[in-house]
Structure formats: structure tokens, C-alpha cells
Amino acid sequence: MKIYTGSGDRGKTSLFSGERVSKGDLRIEAYGDVDELNAMLGALAATAPPEAPELGEEIRRIQSDLFHLGAWLATTPDSPSAGMLKKLSEDAARLLEADIDRMENGLPALTGFILPGGHRAAAWAHVARTICRRAERRVVVLTERENHAEPLSAVLVYLNRLSDYLFVLSRHINRIAGVEDILWKP
Amino acid sequence: MTLPDKGRSVPARYKTAVLQRRQLSPGTVQLDLVRPHGFEFTAGQKIRLYRGNVSRDYSLASAPTAPFLSICVRIVAKGVLSPVLGAAKKNDSFSFTGPHGYFVFHPSNRHPVFVATGTGIAPFASICRSGVSGVTLLHGVRDLKQRYYAELFNRSAKQYVACLGSRKNPAQGTYPGRVTDFLAEKLPPGDYDFYLCGRREMIRDATWIIDDRFSGARIYTEIFY
Numbered sequence: 303m304k305i306y307t308g309s310g311d312r313g314k315t316s317l318f319s320g321e322r323v324s325k326g327d328l329r330i331e332a333y334g335d336v337d338e339l340n341a342m343l344g345a346l347a348a349t350a351p352p353e354a355p356e357l358g359e360e361i362r363r364i365q366s367d368l369f370h371l372g373a374w375l376a377t378t379p380d381s382p383s384a385g386m387l388k389k390l391s392e393d394a395a396r397l398l399e400a401d402i403d404r405m406e407n408g409l410p411a412l413t414g415f416i417l418p419g420g421h422r423a424a425a426w427a428h429v430a431r432t433i434c435r436r437a438e439r440r441v442v443v444l445t446e447r448e449n450h451a452e453p454l455s456a457v458l459v460y461l462n463r464l465s466d467y468l469f470v471l472s473r474h475i476n477r478i479a480g481v482e483d484i485l486w487k488p
Numbered sequence: 489m490t491l492p493d494k495g496r497s498v499p500a501r502y503k504t505a506v507l508q509r510r511q512l513s514p515g516t517v518q519l520d521l522v523r524p525h526g527f528e529f530t531a532g533q534k535i536r537l538y539r540g541n542v543s544r545d546y547s548l549a550s551a552p553t554a555p556f557l558s559i560c561v562r563i564v565a566k567g568v569l570s571p572v573l574g575a576a577k578k579n580d581s582f583s584f585t586g587p588h589g590y591f592v593f594h595p596s597n598r599h600p601v602f603v604a605t606g607t608g609i610a611p612f613a614s615i616c617r618s619g620v621s622g623v624t625l626l627h628g629v630r631d632l633k634q635r636y637y638a639e640l641f642n643r644s645a646k647q648y649v650a651c652l653g654s655r656k657n658p659a660q661g662t663y664p665g666r667v668t669d670f671l672a673e674k675l676p677p678g679d680y681d682f683y684l685c686g687r688r689e690m691i692r693d694a695t696w697i698i699d700d701r702f703s704g705a706r707i708y709t710e711i712f713y
Contacts, residue, residue, distance in 0.1 A: 307688040307711060309695035320594065320681065320706025322699055382594040 318373060319381035328444050333375035335437035340368045342433055346426035353478045357423075357471075360401060364464065367394050371457050375441070379451035390456035398463045405474040415486040420476040427475060431468035437461055499536075499585040502527055506580045507556055513633040516607060517574050518549065521557040521582070528552070529587035531618035532611040532710075535559070536585045537569065544569045545588065547685070547710065549610040549637070551617035560607040560636065591685065591710035593620050598679040598706065602626070602645075603667050603694055605686030606634065608712050612685065613637045616644040624675070626651055628667040628690065632659055668693045672701070685710040 314322050315330060323329065347361040370388050377384050418428035438461040445454040473483060502524040510518045529535075534547040535557070550558035563574035593600070593615050600620070602612045605628035612625060613636070621644040628651045629635055641648040650662045651670055663670050667686075671694055680702055684691050688711050698705050 307695075307709075308692040309709075311692075312696065312699070314699060316695075316707050316709065318590070320708050322695075322705070322707060382596065383590070386590055386592070 317378065318376040318387075319378045319383040321378065328440065328447065329375055332437065332440040332444050333372045335433060335440055336368050336372045336375060339430060339433045339437055340365050340372075342426060342430040343368075346423055346430055349423040349426060351421060351423060351475060351479045354475065357475075363397070364467075367460065371460060374453045374457055375444070377453075379448065379453050384453070387453075390453060390460070392456070392459070395460050395463045398460075398467045402463075402467050402470050405470045409470070409473050409477060412483075413485070416473070416483045417486055418472070419484065420472070420481040421479040424472040424475040424479070424481065427468050427472035431465050431472070434461055434465045434468060438465065499588065500527075501583055501585050503581060503583050504557070505582070506576045506578055508578060509576055512560065512636050513631075516560060516562050516634070516636070518636075519559050519561060519573060519576060520550075521559070523555060523557050527557075527586075530592045531614040531620075532589070532592040533587035534589045534591075534611070534710075536588055537573075538583045538585075539569055539572055542568050547589075547591070547608075547611040547614070548587075549613040549617075551614060554617070558610075558613075560610040562607045589710065591683070591708060593618075593683075594681065594706070594708070596681055596706070598681045599624065600681045600683065601675065602683045603671070603685070603690075604628065605667065605690050606712070607636070608686035608710070609636050610685075611710060612683070613640060616640055620644070622646045625649070626663075626667040626670050628653065628686065632662070666690075668697055671697045675701075677702070679704065681706045681708070683708045683710075686712055 310325065313325050315325050316322055317329065343361050343365050347358055350357040370390065373387050374390060377387060419425050438458065441454060441457050441461060445458060448454060476483060504521045504524060507520040507522060512518050529548060529552055531552050534545045536543050536545050546559035546561065548557055549560055550556060561570050561573045564570045591611055600623040602623055602625045604612055609627055617640065623645050624647040625641050625645040626649050627635065630653060635650045649670060651667045652659065652662050652664060653666055654664065663674070668690065682698055682705055684694050684707065691709050691711055695707060698707055
């Protein structure tokens, strides 16, 4: 089965809501970043230490959330197509908060900045965190352009929480893998 | 981009059986299937039909309210599933998942233009049977026998044009050219929502023509492989 049509060969693509836009459009940049983040989470899951078997399922849940976020980013909020998408509820962000709280319970208090790195999966988590922040910045600009449309606000909440989750996750992975945080010494 | 099916990660799987097989044209059949209890869909969506380990997607041609499910099958000589479906008898059983896809009608203040090639007409049959009317429908066919559901479209479309690929010897009521020729040469300027269903080459060429001629148009696509 060939997956290509070639209809995007001239630099335009169709949004889920049907509009033809440049592949350089802010919406495409935004869901492209979310797509990149999703791929990075796949790399993270593939290198997760065996001491944390629960991570695989947790990350797959987040990857699924990111597909829904991407769908919203590919859809103009007031279009009929938006009615076909799964509503973004606060529950997904709440789940991330619960994950953060659970992991933080086992971590020593931070006394300074830490250098990104350590276990391979922890290093991927740091990379994922920076991609997540980039996605968030793009969505902020998109939200301002779209007059703070409701679905985009929910996307922002989720990405903000996911960045925090990924930071804590990197420390959590290092802890269970027996790798100590490396504090930044200015 | 690829989108998840709404609200669930694992689509439901259903059992079905053939109610009847109808020859639409040489090489193409319509299968009417038992509609399982609880199976709902929106006009334009498709099912994934399984026989053993093999699966293929088929758009539903029947109305969402019909008591049975209809699919159009073009029989590919060296195909894996289509020859089985083309020879299917009453009560032959299959399984399917669904509904899949987002190729559904989006009401708007722009004029809808449906463009199909071959059995790509199936989702438009379902959409028109669900009550959508007043559309422009372009159907690319090799000969007049491939004008599937012509009676339905004559009734519900504002303009129904069978586009014969050849420019020689045009039959009455048909357009002597491809659907893309019609889009490039005949469709007047206007605000449109385009729905394209067919082979990828048609989707690509039509999209480029629309980009060039109809700025601001919406395009929804479903590719037939």
C-alpha cells in the first residue's frame, strides 16, 4: 500500500478542517512539534530501564493524548470538523499531576539546577522536555492569533504539565537506575 | 496527519454475513451485509473487513439508517480479498471493525462538490442517502456501465456529471474528459467544499487544480488504494 499522494509536493497541506495552508503555517509548526515530541517519547520508552516496567504503559497513554492534541491543532476551532474530535478534558492533565506527585515522593529535594543527562532514558526525557516546551511556545503564539480559542487553552495546560512531568521523569529514571543527579556548579 | 478514531483506541469488532451480492458492472459488485446490533456509523465512514489475517477498508454505501450495510467491491484479478468478496454467497461470514475514518459531510455556506473515481463513489451514495442534496457530483468512469447509483444521484444532486476518461465519442449527458479536466475547465469560479474520493493520482491532480483555481476552498479526501 502506498501512503503517498504527492498532493503536498507544492508546499501546501490540508488541515483536518479542510483548509489548504502552507506547510510553514503556525498550525503545522505546532502539530509538527507535537509529532516530534511523540516520536521522542517512543525513543524514551524504548530505552526505559527494566526497573520501571510501568513506564511503558504510562508513556503510551501520553502518546495517545498527544495524537488527540495534534488533531485539535490541525483543526480550526469553529469548524464543523471540530465536532468530530474527542473533547480535551482536564482529566489528562490531572493524571500527569498524579504521576508527578507519585514520582516526586521518592526523590530528594532539589537544591539547585541539574545538568540534563544520566541514564539514556533520562537523557531522552530531557530532550523530550525541551521539545515539549517548544511546542508549548508555538501553541502560545497560535492561541494569541486565534483569540484564545477554548481547545487551544486546554492544549496549553496539557503541554505545560507534560513538561513538568518529563523533568521529574528524568530524575525518577536516574534514581531507579542508580544514577545520581549532576548539580550545575556555576 | 493521521488521526485516532474518536474516543477509543481499539475499535469494536463485529461479525457479519452476506445477505446478497449484486453485480454493479463487469468486475464490480455490491455486497449487502447483515448489520450487527449496536453498530452505528456516520455517512461517509468505512469498515475494515477481515477474512483470516487479511483486511481491507471499504466505505459504506448504505444510509446510516438502513437495516443492512452495503459495500462496493472492485474485483482485483490478483487481489487477496476482493476475489473472495466477488464470489461471496449468501450467508458467507466475515468480521469487521469500525466505523473508521473522518470522510463525512461538513455542512457550510460553501457549495459542496463531490469528486469520485470508480468505486470511490460509495461514500457519496451513503451521504446522499443520509439526506444531503443539492451537490455537484463528478464521477470518473471508464464506461456508462460504471455510473453506479445514477438514479440516486440524478435525484439528489444539483449537477451530476459522469466523466468519461476519453474525449472521443462522448455519450449524451456525460463529460468527455477526466474529473480533473472538468475541475480545470468547466467548474465556474466560486466558494466550494471539495470532497475527493478515489485513486491517489486523482487526489493529487485535483488538489493542485483546486489550489490554483479555487483559493479558500476546503478539501476533504479519502484515498482508495
